[in-house]
Amino acid sequence: MFLTARIPSLTRSRIRQLIEQGKAGVHSESAPDAASVKPSYKLKGGEDVWIEPEPPPPLRAVPEEIPLGILYEDDDVAAVNKPAGMVVHLGAGVRSGTLVNALLGRWGSLSQAGGELRPGIVHRLDRNTSGVLLVAKNDLAHQSLAGQFAGRSIEKRYLALVHGRVAAERGEIALAIGRDLVRRKRMTTRRRTGPGVRGALSRYRVIRRYRGGGLDFTLLEVEILTGRTHQVRVHLASLGHAVVGDTLYGAPGKLPKDLSEQKKDVSAAEEEATLPRNFLHAACIVFRHPRTGDPVRVEAPVPEELERFLLRLEEGE
Numbered sequence: 001m002f003l004t005a006r007i008p009s010l011t012r013s014r015i016r017q018l019i020e021q022g023k024a025g026v027h028s029e030s031a032p033d034a035a036s037v038k039p040s041y042k043l044k045g046g047e048d049v050w051i052e053p054e055p056p057p058p059l060r061a062v063p064e065e066i067p068l069g070i071l072y073e074d075d076d077v078a079a080v081n082k083p084a085g086m087v088v089h090l091g092a093g094v095r096s097g098t099l100v101n102a103l104l105g106r107w108g109s110l111s112q113a114g115g116e117l118r119p120g121i122v123h124r125l126d127r128n129t130s131g132v133l134l135v136a137k138n139d140l141a142h143q144s145l146a147g148q149f150a151g152r153s154i155e156k157r158y159l160a161l162v163h164g165r166v167a168a169e170r171g172e173i174a175l176a177i178g179r180d181l182v183r184r185k186r187m188t189t190r191r192r193t194g195p196g197v198r199g200a201l202s203r204y205r206v207i208r209r210y211r212g213g214g215l216d217f218t219l220l221e222v223e224i225l226t227g228r229t230h231q232v233r234v235h236l237a238s239l240g241h242a243v244v245g246d247t248l249y250g251a252p253g254k255l256p257k258d259l260s261e262q263k264k265d266v267s268a269a270e271e272e273a274t275l276p277r278n279f280l281h282a283a284c285i286v287f288r289h290p291r292t293g294d295p296v297r298v299e300a301p302v303p304e305e306l307e308r309f310l311l312r313l314e315e316g317e
Contacts, residue, residue: 003051015039015051024051061090061117066102071132072298076141076290078107078120079298084130084277089118103135110135111142122146123227128245131158131282132300136290144290149227155286158222158232159207159302161279161310162241163251166206166218173202173235177228186248187230189238201225202235212316213256217244219310221283232280244309245275259312275309 003015003024016039018024026041027048043049069081082088082099089100103110103120110120113136120135122145136142148154175189178197191197203223210217218241222232230249236242237249247253255274286297 003049007051018051024049026050061098061100061104061119062096063104063108064096064101065105066097068102068106071300072296074289076137077145077287077296078103078135078137079132079285080135081300082125082130082133082282084128084303087127088124088133089121091117099133107137110137111139113139113142113146123149125282126230126233126278126280128278129158129280129282130277130300130303130306132285132298133282134285134287134298141290145287148287152225153288155284156224156227156282157284158224159281159283159306160204160220160222160232160236161244161306162218162220162236163215163244164218164241165209165216166204166220166239166241168206170205171203171239173204173238174200175235175238176200177231177234187228187234189234198228199226200228200231200235202231204236210310210313210316212313213259215256215259217313233278244279246278246280247274258316259309275305277305279306279309281306 007015015024019039026043027050069083070078071081072079080099080103086102087094087098089098090096100117100119100121107120112119114121120137120142122134122136122142125131125133134145136145145154176192176197177187177189177200178191178194180186180188181191201224203225204220207219207221210219220236222236224231228234233243233246233249237246242249242251244251251274253274281302282300283302284297284299286295288294289296
């Protein structure tokens, strides 16, 4: 069947239904409208074949068997170690392979306070950020954790490697964040007022300074006291120190060969590519247990690819 070959996402039976419903057909002198065309109609050449586009199926989070690193778990809360490259929940262009799919595959049922597409999700991490992320197993836990996030009582600390030499040993960044009106994928600190602009506060301290491949780098611990989109990335970029690998906020697309990931069977250009993820890791979170009120501290180990990058910096000093 012509349409089956051209639209492999539709089954033969579905295309037959569309033809019978008058939602697909052929325009020609012998077949002026869809009603005169049967699913078995054979094209003779010169006809115009048409079909009404199918609306996309509604998004629905379904369980998938995806490995998860569990850092903490009890009857109310879990903390998972999200890998870089994994999207937290379904959305535009992302219909599977998310953290939510993995969570449902492991536990089956989670809190529903966040909606059907975000079961268990109380907060998020960017796609290319790794580290600890809290999951609410029931609505009681969800409401408690959401309240703690809103009240800024949850402690969140990140590990970030940035380009350049950060001069001060410690610092605070109190700049409002809003959507960049020109580059819509970015956030910016340049819009001080207006719709969607919200106050944001970050604190940082220097852990170590490196020099490798003729370049300066600074390893920072960053505590965020608010939870704005891309907060750590945009705040550090506002200081002129983009997170390594974060080309969206100004990090270079290439690094010296002795610092880049060395892989077999790749071209010289690929060997010069920068770290293939952002050097940003949610290293620690501290919250009060929703049921007992006791403080709970969860830490996520630094991923191997980030450890290897730091080792190359040490060797290059």
